[in-house]
Amino acid sequence: MLNDWIAPRVRDIPPSGIRAFFDLSAGSEDIISLGVGEPDFVTPEHIREACMQALRQGSTSYTPNAGLPELREEIANYLQNNFNLRYDPASEVLVTVGSSEALDLALRAFTAPGDEILLPSPSYIAYSPIGYLNGGTVVEVEARAEDGFKLTAEALRRAVTPRSKLLMLNYPNNPTGAIMTSEDWQPIADIVKENNLLVISDEVYAELTYDWKHVSIASLPGMQERTIVLSGFSKAFAMTGWRIGYACGHRELLAAMLKIHQYTAMCAPVLGQIAAIESLRHGLEAMNEMREVYRQRRELLVNGFRSIGMPCHVPEGAFYAFPSIAHTGLDSETFALQLLKESGVAVVPGHVFGAGGEGHIRCAYSVSTQRLSQALERMESFMKAKI
Incomplete structure (x- = not known):
């Protein structure tokens, strides 16, 4: 009987495949987890100190629904200076409870029942379930390993139908680490404009690129007005627990998202917003240092x-x-389960990221070099036994 009270769409979606493998490895010191994508760095001290000072001064109230004006100003300046994106902080920047809320708001605001959401596969596991919960039909667009897991114009054009409304993007990509250059984006932008699509671009890893500077599809001519850019502070600034993200886009589109935000989250946590201001004003050096560590780990793991x-x-x-x-x-699931049970290394099976992820595993290098080396030793023994 209790199950009858649960909405059918909620019953139908599976639990997080990432969280499932994290839970299997939790509580055992001998297991090396390469599963959850969370920085192993602590939020820099000056950011923590700024929040403690604000707390001592009594900063415990609500903020404006869209976020502190100072933070929206800093976000707008940061995006203009680093990614050639220009937004009015008063009407085109919305501060959210992590980039996860920004994603949910965007898909809720712009998805009607029957709308097709075009989604490169493999992709982050939350996109498809949230699109489904909001009545959309998710259409996977294969991003092949032989293309560097980039979205190609040929694949996108094959997937577009008269019902296509949204293109959901995530570059730099989770789980593959793929990026897109200006040259890669131009034919995609042409198809978007030809078919009057709205783009939702999750760019939460924008700061973490190693060989090329991040390029947002919104920076191409004619794309900013039809793109919602999502990002946040969790990954590059080591601020996962602060829960601060943001969405940027045309003021009329942001107003639709703000309506939902007002009735649900109301506003993002004030101390998290203060931390975000400090990180943008004084935290870029620490961010660059963390990125260099990730670069070294990447070389070791690959x-x-x-x-x-x-x-x-x-x-x-x-x-x-x-x-x-x-x-x-x-x-991929059998491989990941056997690797966990026989070798004590937790990874995420590729199939949880969509059909395009099968045949792969995702390994986060947001853990120490020592742990990565130990994981590789264990995996080498495992592979010798399997091949």
Whole structure:
């Protein structure tokens, strides 16, 4: 009887595949987890100190629904200076409870029942369930390993139908680490404009690129007015627990998202917003230092995978490697379960990121070099036993 009270769409969506493997590995000190994508760095001290000072001064109230004006100003300046994106902080920047709320608001505001959401696959696991919960029909667009997991114009054009309304993007990509250059984006932008699509671009890993500077599709001519840019402070600034994200876009589109935000979250946490202001004003040096550590870990992990016979695309962004395990003859879930039970290494099976992820596993290099080296040693023994 209790199950009858649960909405059918909620009953139908599966629990998080990432969280499932994290839970399996939790509580055991001998398990090395490469599963959850969270920085192993603590939020820099000056950011924590700014919040403690604000707390001592009594900063415990609500903020304006759209966020503190000072933070929206800092976000607008940051995006203009770093990514050539220009937004009016008063009407085109919305501060949210993490980039996760920004994603939910965007899909709720712009998805009507029957609308098709075009989604490159593999992609972050939340996009498809949230699109489904809001009545959309998710259409996966394969991003192939041989193309560097980039979205190609050919694949997108094949997927577009008269019912297509939204294109959901995530570059730098979770789980593959793929990025898109200006040259990659131009034919995608042409198709978007030809078919009058709205783009939702999750750019939460924008600061974590290693070989090329991040380019937002919104920076191309004619794209900013039809793109909602989502981002936040969790990944690049090591601020996952502060829960501060943001959305930027045309004022009429942002107003629709703000309506929902007003009735649900009301506003993002005030201390998190104060931390975000401090990070943008004084935290870029620490961010760059963390990025360099990730770069070194990336080299260790990718070279390690290749040396033990696991083909691996070089991730040019984020902090994930996505090696192929297809040659083992095991599907990704079986491989991940056996690796966990037999070798004590937790990874995420590629199939949870969509059909395009099967045959791969996701490994986060947001853990220490020592733990990465230990994980590679264990995986080498595991692979020798399987091949």
